[in-house]
Amino acid sequence: MALIPRLDIAALEGQQLDPLSKSLPFGLPPMRLGDVGRQGWNLLAGDIPLPTAVIRQDVLLANSAWMRDFTAANDLLIAPHGKTTMSPQLFDLQVADGAWAITVATVQQMEVCRRFGVKRVLMANQPVGRLAADACFRALGDETFELYCLADGEAGLALLAEAARRNPPPSGNPLRVLVEAGFHGGRTGARTREEAMALARKVAVTPGLQLGGFECFEGVLPTPQAADGLIDDVAELARLAIDEGMFAAGAPVVISAGGSAFFDRVGERFDRVSFSRPVLRVLRSGCYLTHDAMSYAKAFSRIQAETTLKLPAGGLEPALEVWALVQSRPEPGRAMLTMGKRDVGFDAGFPVPVRWYRPGSDMKAPQPMPDRHEVVALNDQHCHLAVPADSPLAFGDMVGFGIGHPCTTFDRWSMLLMVDEQYGVTSALRTYF
Amino acid sequence: MALIPRLDIAALEGQQLDPLSKSLPFGLPPMRLGDVGRQGWNLLAGDIPLPTAVIRQDVLLANSAWMRDFTAANDLLIAPHGKTTMSPQLFDLQVADGAWAITVATVQQMEVCRRFGVKRVLMANQPVGRLAADACFRALGDETFELYCLADGEAGLALLAEAARRNPPPSGNPLRVLVEAGFHGGRTGARTREEAMALARKVAVTPGLQLGGFECFEGVLPTPQAADGLIDDVAELARLAIDEGMFAAGAPVVISAGGSAFFDRVGERFDRVSFSRPVLRVLRSGCYLTHDAMSYAKAFSRIQAETTLKLPAGGLEPALEVWALVQSRPEPGRAMLTMGKRDVGFDAGFPVPVRWYRPGSDMKAPQPMPDRHEVVALNDQHCHLAVPADSPLAFGDMVGFGIGHPCTTFDRWSMLLMVDEQYGVTSALRTYF
Numbered sequence: 001m002a003l004i005p006r007l008d009i010a011a012l013e014g015q016q017l018d019p020l021s022k023s024l025p026f027g028l029p030p031m032r033l034g035d036v037g038r039q040g041w042n043l044l045a046g047d048i049p050l051p052t053a054v055i056r057q058d059v060l061l062a063n064s065a066w067m068r069d070f071t072a073a074n075d076l077l078i079a080p081h082g083k084t085t086m087s088p089q090l091f092d093l094q095v096a097d098g099a100w101a102i103t104v105a106t107v108q109q110m111e112v113c114r115r116f117g118v119k120r121v122l123m124a125n126q127p128v129g130r131l132a133a134d135a136c137f138r139a140l141g142d143e144t145f146e147l148y149c150l151a152d153g154e155a156g157l158a159l160l161a162e163a164a165r166r167n168p169p170p171s172g173n174p175l176r177v178l179v180e181a182g183f184h185g186g187r188t189g190a191r192t193r194e195e196a197m198a199l200a201r202k203v204a205v206t207p208g209l210q211l212g213g214f215e216c217f218e219g220v221l222p223t224p225q226a227a228d229g230l231i232d233d234v235a236e237l238a239r240l241a242i243d244e245g246m247f248a249a250g251a252p253v254v255i256s257a258g259g260s261a262f263f264d265r266v267g268e269r270f271d272r273v274s275f276s277r278p279v280l281r282v283l284r285s286g287c288y289l290t291h292d293a294m295s296y297a298k299a300f301s302r303i304q305a306e307t308t309l310k311l312p313a314g315g316l317e318p319a320l321e322v323w324a325l326v327q328s329r330p331e332p333g334r335a336m337l338t339m340g341k342r343d344v345g346f347d348a349g350f351p352v353p354v355r356w357y358r359p360g361s362d363m364k365a366p367q368p369m370p371d372r373h374e375v376v377a378l379n380d381q382h383c384h385l386a387v388p389a390d391s392p393l394a395f396g397d398m399v400g401f402g403i404g405h406p407c408t409t410f411d412r413w414s415m416l417l418m419v420d421e422q423y424g425v426t427s428a429l430r431t432y433f
Numbered sequence: 434m435a436l437i438p439r440l441d442i443a444a445l446e447g448q449q450l451d452p453l454s455k456s457l458p459f460g461l462p463p464m465r466l467g468d469v470g471r472q473g474w475n476l477l478a479g480d481i482p483l484p485t486a487v488i489r490q491d492v493l494l495a496n497s498a499w500m501r502d503f504t505a506a507n508d509l510l511i512a513p514h515g516k517t518t519m520s521p522q523l524f525d526l527q528v529a530d531g532a533w534a535i536t537v538a539t540v541q542q543m544e545v546c547r548r549f550g551v552k553r554v555l556m557a558n559q560p561v562g563r564l565a566a567d568a569c570f571r572a573l574g575d576e577t578f579e580l581y582c583l584a585d586g587e588a589g590l591a592l593l594a595e596a597a598r599r600n601p602p603p604s605g606n607p608l609r610v611l612v613e614a615g616f617h618g619g620r621t622g623a624r625t626r627e628e629a630m631a632l633a634r635k636v637a638v639t640p641g642l643q644l645g646g647f648e649c650f651e652g653v654l655p656t657p658q659a660a661d662g663l664i665d666d667v668a669e670l671a672r673l674a675i676d677e678g679m680f681a682a683g684a685p686v687v688i689s690a691g692g693s694a695f696f697d698r699v700g701e702r703f704d705r706v707s708f709s710r711p712v713l714r715v716l717r718s719g720c721y722l723t724h725d726a727m728s729y730a731k732a733f734s735r736i737q738a739e740t741t742l743k744l745p746a747g748g749l750e751p752a753l754e755v756w757a758l759v760q761s762r763p764e765p766g767r768a769m770l771t772m773g774k775r776d777v778g779f780d781a782g783f784p785v786p787v788r789w790y791r792p793g794s795d796m797k798a799p800q801p802m803p804d805r806h807e808v809v810a811l812n813d814q815h816c817h818l819a820v821p822a823d824s825p826l827a828f829g830d831m832v833g834f835g836i837g838h839p840c841t842t843f844d845r846w847s848m849l850l851m852v853d854e855q856y857g858v859t860s861a862l863r864t865y866f
Contacts, residue, residue: 020545020865026568027544049540049564083775083813105814106771107482111460112453125814128760128771128829129792131482135459152761155828187815188761188769220812327561328585328621336621338539338561342516342844342866347774359563379653380516380840381538381558382620395588396561407813411775414847414866432453433775433847 004101007092008117010034012430021415022343023052023428036417036428043323043398043423044366046359050398051324051339053409053416055290057426059319060418061093067288068097069312074267079103079122081258081286084407087416087429088116090289101148103258103284107132110147112432114139123149124217124258124284126156126180126188133163137208140169148212148254152180152188153195157202164208176212177203178254181233187220196237197244204246211246212254213279214238218266219259224302227262228269235273242276253279260287261299264307286407290320293402295348318402320409320416322351324383326397333386335393340381344401345408350375351401353385358397365422366400375401437534440525441550443467445863454848455776456485456861469850469861476756476831476856477799479792483831484757484772486842486849488723490859492752493851494526500721501530502745507700512536512555514691514719517840520849520862521549523722534581536691536717540565543580545865547572556582557650557691557717559589559613559621566596570641573602581645581687585613585621586628590635597641609645610636611687614666620653629670630677637679644679645687646712647671651699652692657735660695661702668706675709686712693720694732697740704742719840723753726835728781751835753842753849755784757816759830766819768826773814777834778841783808784834786818791830798855799833808834 013034017024025047031039041047043054071078079101080094086109091102101120104110110121127133127149139145151157160175169175179200182189190196196214204211214237218227238255247253253275257266263285270281287296300316324339344351353373355366373391377384387393403409410416411433418427446467450457458480464472474480476487504511512534513527519542524535534553537543543554560566560582572578584590593608602608612633615622623629629647637644647670651660671688680686686708690699696718703714720729733749757772777784786806788799806824810817820826836842843849844866851860 020541020548022541022866026540026564027571046563050562107459108453108455115453125771126760128758129483130479131459138460152763153828156761159829182763184764186763187812187817188763191763325561327559328589330585330615330619330621330624331617338558341780341841347779379620384620395586396592408774411845412866433455433845 003098004095004119005117006095007088009089009092012088012116015430022413023048023415023417025049033428033430037426039425041425043419043425044357044359048417048425051322051343053320053322053343053413054419054423055416055429056319056321057418057420059317060290062314063289063291063316063319064093064097066312066314066316071283072098073310073312076267076281076283078283078285079256080289081124081284082113083109084286085289085410086112086431086433088112089429091116091118094289100280100282103286107135110139114145119144120146121148122256122282122284123147126150126152127160128156130163133159134167136175137163137167137169140173140175143170143173146173146176148176148178150180150215151177151199151203152182152190153199157199157206160209161206164206169208174208174210176210178212178215178256179203179237181214181216181230181237183230187217189216193233193237197240200237200241200246210248210251211241212252213256215256215258217258218262224262224265227265231257231266231269235270238279239273239275253277254282255279256282256284258284260285260296264303264309267309268307288316290406291316291318292320292404292406293318293352293354294404320403320406321400322403322409323398323400326393326395326399329393329395332389335385335387335391337383337385337399338381339383339401341378342380343412344403345405346378347408348404350378351403353399354402355400356393356397369399436531437528437552438550439528440521442522442525445521445549448863455846456481456848456850458482466861466863470859472858474858476852476858477790477792481850481858484755484776486753486755486776486846487852487856488849488862489752489754490851490853492750493723495747496722496724496749496752497526497530499745499747499749504716505531506743506745508704509700509714509716511716511718512689513722514557514717515546516542517719518722518843519545519864519866521545522862524549524551527722533713533715536719540568543572547578552577553579554581555689555715555717556580557648559583559585560593561589566592567600569608570596570600570602573606573608576603576606579606579609581609581611583613583648584610584632584636585615585623586632590632590639593642594639597639602641607641607643609643611645611648611689612636612670614647614649614663614670616663620650622649626666626670630673633670633674633679643681643684644674645685646689648689650691651695657695657698660698664690664699664702668703671712672706672708686710687715688712689715689717691717693718693729697736697742700742701740721749723839724749724751725753725837725839726751726785726787727837753836753839754833755836755842756831756833759826759828759832762826762828765822768818768820768824770816770818770832771814772816772834773812775813776845777836778838779811780841781837783811784836786832787835788833789826789830802832
């Protein structure tokens with residue numbers, strides 16, 4: 001399948017910064033987003049008000065390249081989930097590293113992609129509501145834009161069929177529908193193979209739609225073993241549908257699965273099935289790009305230990321950090337920091353302090369955080385850090401935190417800063433949450 | 434004390450909307466924020482893509498008026514915490530209803546206030562970092578702007594003293610410092626009255642600073658009884674400092690406490706102490722404005738049952754709702770909705786479904802949600818709703834959710850819609866998170 005072209009990031013980088021954004025020095029004169037990297041700002045020099053979220057550029061680039069190499073080595077494609085970062089500049093990096101499409105969860109996210117020139121979107125949800133369905137078909141009027149979306153039931157399909165009647169797409173650019181396989185007690189998705197096959201038959205004959213394949217989201221399952229069955233359903237459904245002749249001649253056949261924790265199993269299980277026509281095996285992981293310091297770090301260790309797929313050298317490393325200042329040392333065992341629920345995700349566990357630095361001191365670089373420093377509570381704007389009696393932390397020190405679940409940290413920031421290995425600011429990333 | 438003048442909201446309402454914002458119809462032509470209310474949009478008519486966050490205007494206005502009347506009847510002032518909404522348009526409403534100041538947590542939030550003309554800010558935190566301290570003093574160069582901030586220790590005070598030397602404020606506009614009283618195991622704040630008094634003495638003689646009074650944040654304590662002691666500390670510290678002659682002649686003396694759960698206790702306890710000069714008793718509650726359907730609803734029931742203060746007629750009611758669509762009914766006992774962690778707070782419990790509506794049906798208005806509909810999980814973009822076998826909910830239905838902890842729902846939205854009693858859109862509120 002053709003790769004998609006690079007994005008139109010120049011328009012974004014020409015945007016005027018909102019000087020009221022978090023992370024910008026106070027009282028900033030008018031400045032374009034694209035000029036942030038030219039200011040010579042450095043986090044450790046105290047040029048950036050904290051808290052701030054930074055992305056370590058070298059780590060991010062290495063993660064992106066690792067996934068490029070991993071998918072290429074294993075006959076996989078990736079449509080990275082854009083909801084994680086909602087940053088068109090990062091979408092552009094992913095496209096440069098060979099992303100087959102950008103995945104989104106909502107029409108608003110699809111519109112962000114389209115605005116910046118993403119030419120293939122996989123909306124990993126069944127559109128619902130007239131506004132959403134109509135927007136999908138209107139987007140297809142641009143024949144350079146391809147859209148895949150999901151269906152998991154008759155009612156959803158009926159909505160798409162109606163919307164196709166209201167807004168008939170160009171004959172060469174139908175709405176490509178992936179039928180979603182689910183499981184009892186799961187999220188969306190047909191509960192049985194029979195239901196999924198019946199739905200696929202209807203998709204295949206609905207004007208304006210084209211059967212694109214099958215998919216699942218295995219990420220809601222607790223273990224890789226539990227995910228295997230669902231992934232197998234997807235491959236088997238595609239095999240059956242191909243054999244039944246459901247796919248249009250020449251139409252791409254896609255099988256896809258979604259999460260960032262079990263992507264090895266997706267590759268392994270998809271590889272076990274033989275198909276009588278070419279099939280695109282599409283991962284939709286989103287979190288690999290910045291990775292994390294917690295649950296995905298554990299998941300990746302398991303992948304490295306267990307997978308039978310080819311693993312490129314190196315591996316994923318955490319690229320996203322939130323930095324805050326010690327605002328108070330009110331007791332020997334406690335430090336309060338300027339970071340709260342407003343600044344960092346907490347749904348996958350509290351952030352973990354990994355580095356600290358004393359601005360204006362003779363420290364050459366951030367130091368690893370000594371043991372027994374642990375976040376014990378987050379308020380809206382405060383972090384309660386339990387510290388040992390001999391903690392070096394003092395009022396005004398900087399602390400860098402590793403995060404869990406990148407999605408819920410990215411969405412706290414309308415702008416994130418990219419930094420080099422010395423924490424010099426190399427660029428600013430705009431997000432669209 | 435003089436009230437503060439209304440804000441400059443015209444500039445905000447003249448802003449061009451970003452058509453990629455959540456809640457806006459897709460493919461919107463260029464439009465000013467202030468024109469949203471003139472489009473005749475109605476949530477129930479399907480004019481707004483869901484999920485969306487709406488504020489019921491009549492409820493919000495009643496809540497704001499209730500707090501105005503409550504504070505006036507009980508010799509209290511309010512500096513509503515702006516971090517809750519970060520919406521200058523709502524700050525303006527609060528100022529119109531007599532707010533003495535707007536409270537903020539960070540310098541970025543103070544800068545948002547200043548940009549739109551808030552003339553008195555209470556920063557309920559000790560500034561930390563050179564950038565933050567310098568920004569506070571630079572702001573004082575505008576002699577129409579008054580700033581209160583906190584100090585809870587020598588290190589924080591030293592930072593302010595240095596910043597005052599670098600940026601001496603006009604002699605008539607010092608930085609007004611409230612010394613923070615804390616408690617062992619708490620958040621920030623001096624751990625003993627002795628420490629607080631010693632710090633206040635130093636504040637009082639530091640050039641560029643003025644002792645403004647004492648404050649605490651009682652909201653981290655679990656019960657109103659537990660909060661009483663901390664609130665009493667604040668009043669007693671002020672009494673002692675007045676008697677010791679620490680306050681400048683003619684300078685306002687402020688005692689203040691912060692949360693939205695025990696504000697009755699603040700009023701009651703502050704009222705027990707006699708002072709030998711006028712003292713401003715300042716609440717900083719932020720959540721009263723939209724209130725909630727969960728923890729603050731319970732807290733308010735307690736206030737109504739227990740307080741000895743004068744309560745105006747009526748009371749606080751939940752004004753903030755998040756609406757989503759039923760995206761799938763994959764099993765008899767489950768509905769999946771288009772709302773996730775990206776759209777609604779979950780740190781004070783999952784949102785509660787309160788109303789539903791079937792667009793295009795002959796339903797005249799949203800119906801109360803029948804019993805046994807309960808959110809059991811939220812993913813980034815999905816809500817798992819457990820429903821009874823006889824649930825009326827079908828694909829495409831709208832569900833309105835009550836929320837807990839307004840702060841963590843507001844911050845999911847760069848724009849929220851204000852609606853009338855029929856869910857017609859009356860205006861759009863911009864936020865600055």
